[in-house]
Amino acid sequence: MTELSIFKDERKRVFLNANGADKPLKSPLSLDVLDRARDYRLGRLRAEMARQDVAGLLLYDPVNIRYAFDCSNMSIWTAHNPIRYALILANGPGIMFEFKGCEHLNDGLPGIDEIRTAIGWMFMCAGDQAGARLAPWADEISDLLRQYGGGNMRLGVDRMEPEGVHALTQRGVQILDGGQITETARAIKSADEVALMRWTIRVCEAGMARIYEHSVPGVTERELWAHLHFENARSGGEWLETKLLTCGPNTNPWYKECSDRECQPGEMISFDTDMIGPYGYCADLSRSWTCGYTPMNDTQKRLYSAARDQIDHNLALLQPGLSFAEFNAKSWRIPDAYVPYRYSLAAHGVGMADEWPVIPLHPDFDGAHGGHIEENMVICIESLIGEAGSESIKLETQVLVTPDGPQRLDQFPWEF
Structure with a gap:
């Protein structure tokens, strides 16, 4: 494959591979970075388990297991088929219960003791043997709690079918919200986690540059979205959580999924990546631009300017x-005309x-929950701006909270 030749914005070209568009990106990070992040993450879980006084933490969510x-292992499939799980014992080992035949996938991982x-x-x-299989499962989990819990039978569980809750409760286990x-x-990231996340964002931005390069009249929404999948998959990424790329009238109201609609010259193309990339980290970025690289019309410019104002104002608040209540009180106030078409966050x-x-x-x-912005949180600042009869502008940036102020982790250019 040769490098595509119609790139209209050299600021965006830099996010493609320096060797051209024909090779996947390769991470420059050393294994030491990953090992330190692994150790930090497991330590964070164990510290929080101690703070909440649970004897064990049972995880079915593949993101929590990661x-x-x-x-x-088959993360999308196991997200809706609870077939593999992890158990971390506060005063005992970390045990990975793996899908039969896949046990070898965990070889060499330092946090797994068994x-x-x-x-x-x-x-x-x-099938009709579900009840027969449930009993030995519940016996195994409850026996491990008794063995290592010192009388503490409090178990944090991230998600569980009601039959499992009932079976464990019958065996004296107290279930808490894991x-x-x-x-x-x-919520609190280490420097190594941030380094891993920066690389996922770099891969995502290469995918965004590929979307931009193909944003020409006649391309379908699905074809554009496929470019992000392609860049993510070939660079070692995982999956896309949504299908939020639309153009023209499909952008408003928001949340329509990409379709076979062909993009027309001058229409806005708006998207939200929601990309789970290399190392399992998320790049959650949004951009909007015109199909065919045409100048924005007056309405598009006005809406885009408002979206930038919202992003910049709320970004500056992060300390x-x-x-959260103070953030809300100081946050950018959306004009009345845009309120019916707003984003919820x-x-x-x-x-x-x-x-x-x-x-x-x-x-x-x-009615929002309480809490505070904390150092080393990574926060996404969102904007969605539209009005009656208009297209929507979707913008989003990913930010590290530091004592010296917010530090953007993405660099992909805004339109202005």
């Missing part, structure tokens, strides 16, 4: 110690996926 042990074969008791794989543990632990956490905290946009803030 965070804890850095092991990955590998066992998972017991799958969901109906899809167990999401409070995992979300709190994941350690600022409460002003900001949210991000790590291996979108994470806690979630800060609603000011019209929707009543």
Whole structure:
């Protein structure tokens, strides 16, 4: 493949591979960075387990398993088929219960002390034997808690079918919301995590540059979206959480998924990457530009300018110690004409996926959860601007919170 020749913005070309568009990006990070991040993440979980006084933490969510042990196996499939799980014992080992035949995928991972074969008791794989498989599963989990818990039978669980909760409860296990543990632990990033995330963002920006280069009249929304999949997959990434790329009238109202609609000259192309990339980290970035690289019309310029104002204003607020309520009180006020077409969030956490905290946009803030912006959180600042009869402008940037102010992790250019 030769390098494409119609690139209209040299600022964006730099995000493609320096060797041209024919090779995947290769991470410059050493294994030491990954090993330190693994150790830090498992330490964060164990510290939060101790703070919440649980004897064990049972994880089925593949993102939480990746965070804890850095092991990955059929993540999308296991996200809706609870067939593999991890158990971290507060005063004992970290055990990975792996899908039968896949145990070798965990070889050499430093956080895993023991590998066992998972017991799958969901109906899809167990059928009328589900109840028979449930009992030994519950016995194994409860016996491990008794062995290492010192009388503490409190177990954090991130997600569980009701049959599992009932079976463990019958065996004296007290089930708590493991999401409070995992979300709190994941919220604060180490320098090594940030380095891994920066690389995922670099790969994402190469995919965004590829979308830009192909943003010509007649291309379909799905064809454009495929370029991000392509760049992510060939550079060692995982998956895209959504399909949010639309053009022209499909951009408003927001949340339509990409379709076979062909983009027309001068229409806005707006997208939100939601990309789970290399090392399992998320690049959650949004941009908007015109099809065919035409100058924006007056309405497009006005909406885009408002979106930039919202991003810049709210970005500047991010300081350690600022409460979510204070952020809301000081946040950019969306003009009335744009309110019916607004995005629901002003900001949210991000790590291996979108994470806690979630800060609603000011019209929707009543009833939002409490908390504070903390140093070394990574926060996405969001904007969606549209009005009656217009297209929507979607912008989003990913930011590290530092004592010296917010530090953007993405560099892909705005249009102005």
